[in-house]
Amino acid sequence: MASIITISGLTKSYASGFQALKGIDLSIEEGEIFALLGPNGAGKTTLISIVCGNVRPGGGSVSVAGHDIVRDYRGARSAIGLVPQELSTDQFERVIDTVAFSRGLFGKPRNDATIEKVLRDLSLWDKRHNRILELSGGMKRRVMIAKALSHEPRVLFLDEPTAGVDVELRRDMWKLIGELRQTGVTIILTTHYIEEAEEMADRVGVINKGELVLVEDKDALMRKLGKKTLTITLSEPLPDVPGELAEWGVSLEAEGNEMEYLFDTRAERTGVSSLLRKLGDLGIAYKDLNTQQSSLEDIFVSLVHREQAA
Numbered sequence: 001m002a003s004i005i006t007i008s009g010l011t012k013s014y015a016s017g018f019q020a021l022k023g024i025d026l027s028i029e030e031g032e033i034f035a036l037l038g039p040n041g042a043g044k045t046t047l048i049s050i051v052c053g054n055v056r057p058g059g060g061s062v063s064v065a066g067h068d069i070v071r072d073y074r075g076a077r078s079a080i081g082l083v084p085q086e087l088s089t090d091q092f093e094r095v096i097d098t099v100a101f102s103r104g105l106f107g108k109p110r111n112d113a114t115i116e117k118v119l120r121d122l123s124l125w126d127k128r129h130n131r132i133l134e135l136s137g138g139m140k141r142r143v144m145i146a147k148a149l150s151h152e153p154r155v156l157f158l159d160e161p162t163a164g165v166d167v168e169l170r171r172d173m174w175k176l177i178g179e180l181r182q183t184g185v186t187i188i189l190t191t192h193y194i195e196e197a198e199e200m201a202d203r204v205g206v207i208n209k210g211e212l213v214l215v216e217d218k219d220a221l222m223r224k225l226g227k228k229t230l231t232i233t234l235s236e237p238l239p240d241v242p243g244e245l246a247e248w249g250v251s252l253e254a255e256g257n258e259m260e261y262l263f264d265t266r267a268e269r270t271g272v273s274s275l276l277r278k279l280g281d282l283g284i285a286y287k288d289l290n291t292q293q294s295s296l297e298d299i300f301v302s303l304v305h306r307e308q309a310a
């Protein structure tokens with residue numbers, strides 16, 4: 001696949017002297033959904049703002065759809081749609097007008113068919129004559145996306161698309177973003193919600209203290225770094241974990257009916273077979289075994305902790 005964004009050796013220090021980005025190299029493939037994860041203050045907004053031309057880069061270079069963001073700012077910017085975290089639109093304006101106006105800001109000629117398509121894709125067509133303030137929170141977010149798509153960008157940035165929204169709306173947004181991808185637009189989203197990356201992203205980047213500590217295909221990441229939980233359903237409940245099992249660090253769940261063991265799938269010895277042997281030796285019978293992959297959340301937490309410890 002061809003890359004649509006190329007970031008090389010990007011650094012950024014703010015006037016305070018604070019180094020927010022410390023040499024970022026990243027290539028975004030056309031058509032993918034890329035999730036940028038990181039704790040507060042990691043540098044996500046700084047990175048996005050530089051790519052979108054809202055913050056000046058320090059060193060390094062960035063090109064978007066073949067346009068250098070400094071030398072050919074207009075070319076780069078017109079390839080990008082940015083959905084900011086905050087709603088930033090005139091509440092009294094009508095949906096169709098605000099979206100059509102956004103297109104005009106990019107110097108694109110009026111195109112009613114495009115605006116209609118964008119509004120239909122976002123299920124806003126029926127609301128096109130409503131004023132923004134008459135819309136629900138979810139619809140308002142859709143309007144922000146429609147504005148960002150009005151000039152037919154090839155890349156869509158979503159900054160924390162579901163920050164502070166309820167679970168139902170979050171699911172709605174995920175579905176919508178999945179549908180947008182079908183239109184061929186490349187999507188980059190920042191999020192604090194690991195679940196969001198896990199649900200939607202093709203690739204995940206983790207940024208911490210201005211450095212990209214990891215960029216990986218999501219599925220591979222989960223396989224490679226993932227841990228699994230082995231749940232052993234016991235034939236008889238146990239009151240306590242027998243001392244002989246201390247080295248496995250197992251725990252009892254479901255009122256002593258289940259034993260859980262967390263193991264590293266990458267380890268040469270996972271400890272699973274020795275644990276099962278030990279259970280046999282101790283005369284602890286079980287009736288079922290089940291393993292479950294741990295989530296990206298666990299991976300993320302252990303990565304960031306590892307970085308902090310280093």
Ligand SMILES: Nc1ncnc2c1ncn2[C@@H]1O[C@H](COP(=O)(O)OP(=O)(O)OP(=O)(O)O)[C@@H](O)[C@H]1O
Nearest residue numbers: 014016018020038039040041042043044045046047
């Ligand atoms: N204009 C500025 N001047 C000085 N420091 C800044 C400025 N903007 C951001 N920073 C600092 O740079 C660091 C990265 O901030 P940034 O907003 O990029 O992080 P983030 O990963 O987006 O965080 P969050 O998830 O909280 O939005 C932070 O320590 C922040 O305080």
